[in-house]
Amino acid sequence: MDMTTPSTERPPSGAPAASNFLFISELLDRPVEDALGESIGRLDDLTVVVTEPFPRVRDCIIRQQWPNDLRLVCRWNDIADLRGAKIRLAVPVTQLIPAAPGAADEVLLRRDVLDKQVVDTNGLKIVRVNDIQFLATPSETRAVHVDVGFRGLARRLGAESFVDGIFRRVRPRAHYLKSENLISWRYIETLSPGTSHHRLQLSLSQAQLQAHPADVADLIAELDPPRRLRLFRALDLDTRAKSLAKLPVEIRARLLEMIPAHEAAAVMGTMPPDEAADILAELPAEARVQILALMTHEEASEVRDLLAFPAGTAGALMNTEFITLSDKLTVGEALEQLRALAPSAETIYYIYVVNEARSLVGVLSLRHLIIEASTTPISQVMLKRPVHVQPDDSVAECASLVAKYKLLALPVVRPDHTMAGVITVDDVFGEIIDQAWMKKFARR
Numbered sequence: 001m002d003m004t005t006p007s008t009e010r011p012p013s014g015a016p017a018a019s020n021f022l023f024i025s026e027l028l029d030r031p032v033e034d035a036l037g038e039s040i041g042r043l044d045d046l047t048v049v050v051t052e053p054f055p056r057v058r059d060c061i062i063r064q065q066w067p068n069d070l071r072l073v074c075r076w077n078d079i080a081d082l083r084g085a086k087i088r089l090a091v092p093v094t095q096l097i098p099a100a101p102g103a104a105d106e107v108l109l110r111r112d113v114l115d116k117q118v119v120d121t122n123g124l125k126i127v128r129v130n131d132i133q134f135l136a137t138p139s140e141t142r143a144v145h146v147d148v149g150f151r152g153l154a155r156r157l158g159a160e161s162f163v164d165g166i167f168r169r170v171r172p173r174a175h176y177l178k179s180e181n182l183i184s185w186r187y188i189e190t191l192s193p194g195t196s197h198h199r200l201q202l203s204l205s206q207a208q209l210q211a212h213p214a215d216v217a218d219l220i221a222e223l224d225p226p227r228r229l230r231l232f233r234a235l236d237l238d239t240r241a242k243s244l245a246k247l248p249v250e251i252r253a254r255l256l257e258m259i260p261a262h263e264a265a266a267v268m269g270t271m272p273p274d275e276a277a278d279i280l281a282e283l284p285a286e287a288r289v290q291i292l293a294l295m296t297h298e299e300a301s302e303v304r305d306l307l308a309f310p311a312g313t314a315g316a317l318m319n320t321e322f323i324t325l326s327d328k329l330t331v332g333e334a335l336e337q338l339r340a341l342a343p344s345a346e347t348i349y350y351i352y353v354v355n356e357a358r359s360l361v362g363v364l365s366l367r368h369l370i371i372e373a374s375t376t377p378i379s380q381v382m383l384k385r386p387v388h389v390q391p392d393d394s395v396a397e398c399a400s401l402v403a404k405y406k407l408l409a410l411p412v413v414r415p416d417h418t419m420a421g422v423i424t425v426d427d428v429f430g431e432i433i434d435q436a437w438m439k440k441f442a443r444r
Contacts, residue, residue: 021134021135021136021144022082022133022134022136023131023133023134023147023152023155024046024132025131025155025156026155027043027082027087028110029042029043029044030042030085030086030087031086032060032062032086032088032089033087034089034091034092034093034096035080035088035090035092036092036093037088038092039065040064040072040089040093041062041063041064041065042062042063042065043063043087044061044062044063044071044110045060045061045111046060046061046076046109046110047059047061047106047109048106048109048142048143050106050107052142053186054142054144054186055107055143055185056140056142057134057140057141058075059073059074059075059076060073060074060075060076060079061108062074062096070098071098072093072098072099073096073098073099073100074091074095077140078090078091078095109132109143113129113132114130114131114132115129115130117222118146118188119188119219119231120148120187120188125219126223127146127183128148129147129148130147130148130150130152130153130155130156131146131147131152131153132145132146133145133146133147133182143185144184144185145182145183146182146183146185146188147181148182149180149181150181151163151181152180152181213239213242213246214243214246216235216239216242216243217244217246217247220243220247220251221247225254225258228251228255232244232259233259233263237267237270238270240267240270241268241270244256244279245271245279249282252279252282253279253282253283256279256283257283261287261291262294264291265291265292265295268280268291268299268303269299272319272321273299273303273306273320274317274319274320275319276299277306277307277316281307281311288307292304302320305320306318309391310392312395313391313392313394314390314391314392314393314395314397314398314410314412314421315391315392315412315420315421317395317398317423318391318421319422319423319424320420321422322352322411322422323338323341323351324351324352324354324358324419325337325351325352325354325378326353326354326355327353327354327355327362327379327382328379330374330375330376330377331372331374331377331378331381334351334364348366349365350363350365350408350411351365351366351369352364353378353382354418354419358419359416359417360386360388360419362378362379362382362383362384363382363383363386364378364381368382386411387401387407387411388410389401389410389413390412390413390414391412391414391420398410398423399429402423402428402429407425408425409422409423409424410424
């Protein structure tokens with residue numbers, strides 16, 4: 001909705017004739033009097049309708065004077081004048097009603113947003129709201145920005161002029177004096193208890209398209225557990241799986257304990273089997289068995305096979321999603337098969353060539369296939385007797401071979417020389433780094 005769309009409600013007579021910006025810090029705690037000049041109390045909060053991109057201010061919450069702790073509600077459009085030291089209403093106090101719990105689409109700005117950590121879905125980061133900026137027109141007032149900068153904090157404390165004066169004398173070219181640190185409301189997700197789960201998902205969808213899973217994981221890790229859970233469950237399944245793998249061990253284990261087992265099973269089933277096995281190995285045995293029971297037979301079987309290998313071995317680290325091609329194919333036929341197989345593979349650094357007995361006999365790179373003639377048999381261009389390891393070989397041995405031969409991936413073969421899995425360079429060195437850190441701290 002356009003922010004200047006005329007409203008059918010009566011606008012405050014004290015509202016400016018043209019659009020005007022104001023901040024919530026300029027309104028909160030100001031004295032309020034009714035149409036007859038009777039003092040009512042102070043403005044305690046404002047409510048907005050969160051179903052709109054730029055939410056419209058709907059109600060004012062007035063805190064009555066001590067010792068009466070009753071809070072009263074008036075419509076924003078019942079305000080007659082905002083320009084003086086006091087806020088004057090256009091109605092008598094007898095027309096005001098006691099404040100009641102808000103509707104599901106309603107957020108109280110002071111209670112739910114101000115001073116809270118919120119999600120900036122454009123920058124995909126956590127920010128603290130120091131102030132809220134409104135655009136006021138003769139017909140309505142809408143929240144348009146949140147202020148997350150130091151200026152917003154200074155304004156809240158009533159010290160903006162003082163702080164500005166100091167900066168002008170000490171650092172006249174300071175960035176603080178040149179720009180506001182404002183974020184458009186359309187990029188803000190309050191994560192408040194009353195906020196719709198579906199709206200959160202819509203808010204995040206555009207940011208997810210550009211965000212790396214590691215960035216999403218950083219965002220999840222910064223939140224407290226209830227908000228972390230809310231954000232995680234709002235992500236699409238693929239983003240959940242990729243970001244979960246990037247989270248610290250203790251956070252992802254706790255997160256999986258907080259969601260229903262069938263949801264955890266769906267996430268595990270979306271992951272590569274090696275990542276799913278690594279994460280499930282961190283969970284208590286009872287939770288692990290329950291999640292595996294809810295996965296499809298094929299998914300669970302692959303993960304169980306990986307869980308059977310001892311930690312620190314090639315078998316425990318390998319990924320079972322890889323591409324093999326028959327040694328009877330030509331380069332052209334191999335490329336055709338790759339177009340169909342590549343989308344389901346985690347990596348296509350190398351293509352492994354097998355014979356009729358499914359034994360590993362060679363390895364190809366994409367470069368080999370691209371530069372060779374389509375009629376050339378792949379058996380003539382593949383690298384024969386590729387370097388490999390067996391499932392019970394140590395991770396240290398895998399790392400040594402990857403470094404020695406400058407490999408991007410290392411095949412894992414069974415005693416009969418059939419392919420069991422693949423270890424990628426990032427997996428093997430990630431494991432080595434983790435082990436090095438554990439040994440370092442163990443010596444302290």
